[in-house]
Amino acid sequence: MSLSQRDQKYNWHPYTQHKTAAAAVAVVKGEGALLWDENGKEYIDAIASWWVNPYGHSNKYMADAIYKQLTTLEHVLFGGFTHEPVVVLSEKLMEILPSNQKKLFYSDNGSTAVEVAIKTALQYNYNKGIKKIKIIAFEDAFHGDTFGAMATSGITFFTEAFKGSLLEVVRIPVPTKGNEEKSVQVLKKLLKTNEFAAFIFEPLVLGAAGMVMYSPEVLDEMIALCKAHSVFTIADEVMTGFGKTGKNFATDYLINKPDMMCLSKALTGGTIPMAITTFTQEIYDGFYDDDINKALFHGHTFTANPTGCAAALASLELLQTPEIQANIKRVNQCHLDFENKIKNHPKVKTTRLLGVIFALEIKSDIKESYYGTLRNKLYYFFIENGVILRPVGNVVYVLPPYIITNSQLQKVYQTIEDALEII
16 A cells, blocks of 8 residues: 555645545655655746745754754743753844844744734733724735734635634735835724724735735835734734845835834745744833733743754744755746746746746636636646645646756746646
8 A cells, every 4th residue: 555545544734635635645755845745756846835945845954953953952841940051042033023023922823823913913902901902904815824923814615614713904005016005094994993902914916815026115005004004913923024025024114113023934944843923112012010910811832942042043044045045046047037938838828937936827707716627737747747846726837946947947937838828
C-alpha cells in the first residue's frame, strides 16, 4: 500500500471535501524550491508551502539552529518563566518592526495571532469601562479559522455554518484602484458611530481573496481616520511579513503605523509553528494594573517555545543577508518580465505584482467559485506538470521561496502559459 493510500485511511486534510478530492500527494523529500513524492516525481513549490518557506526546504542553516537548541532546551513553559531565545528574538524583532511597536505576545499560528489582537482590542475598552464591541474588516478578507479570526473574514463559505455564533463585524469595500473614495467614505460613516473597537486589515495584499492589491496611500488615510476616532488598527501581516512585499513588512510602505501587528508563517522559515502579536505601549498600559482581572488572560501551551524562537532567529538572520535581499529583488524582476509578457494575453484579464507576489486573473464569463471547476482543472494541470500552485477561483498566483532559481521560475511561468491554452 502506498503512503498516499495509507494517508487516506485515517487523515482528515484541511479545506478538503474528501468524497470528491483526489488522493493527497505523498511528499518524501524537499530541498531548495523542490519537493519529491513517493514515486520520485519532482515538483517546484511555487507557493512556498502556503507562504511559510522563504529559504527553501531542508535549509541547513535553519536545521542546525533548531538542532542546537534542541540539545540545550527544547521547551519550557512561558507562564512565570523565560529563556534566552525568546529574549534575543524579541530584541532582534524590535530592530526591524515599526518604532511604535513596543510589546510582543507569542502564540502558535496566524489565526491565534489575530485572535489575540481582537481580544486585546475588546478587553482594552472593557478595562476602561468603554463599550466598543464591534470590529471593522474588509470584504473578502481572510484572517484565519478560529472564531474571532473567522468572524473578521469575509469569504462566506468558510464562515456560513457559524454566522450566528460570531462577533459582530461590519465589512467595508476593499480600496482597490478606482474604489478608494467609496471605501474611505464607508469607513468614515462607521467611525462616527463610536461603536468599533478595531479595524483589521491585510496590508496592501489580500492573500486568500486572490492577491487583491491596493495602495499604501489609501491605507495611510484609513489608519489616520481610525486614530482620530480612537479605533485601534490591526495589520494582519501573517502572509505579507518578512519580505514578501519587497520590504520586511507591508506596513513599511506606510507613514501611519498600525497599533497591532499579527505575524506568523515565514516567521520561523517554514519549520516550527509560531506566531506573534505586537502592540504599542498604550495598549499594553491598558492592561497594566493592580487589578488582576485587567490582565490579558490568554495563553498557549507552546507559547514562546524555545526551539521555535531559535528557528525564528535563524530565519531573521537569513532574511537580512545580502544574498536573500538580492534574491527578493531578483524574483521581483523575473515577475516583472513575466508580467510584461503575459498581461496582454487574450485570456488574461488583469495582473498584479508586489515584491515576490505575482497574480494573474483569467477572463471568465461566469463568477468562478473558490474551489470551482476552472480552479480544479488548473490545480491538477499544474500538479501533473510538476508545479505546485493553488489557484483561487480564476486567479493564479506565484509566491515562491526566495531561493527559487531563474530556471525554476521560468518553468513555473511556462506551465502557467501552457495552462492558459487548455482552458
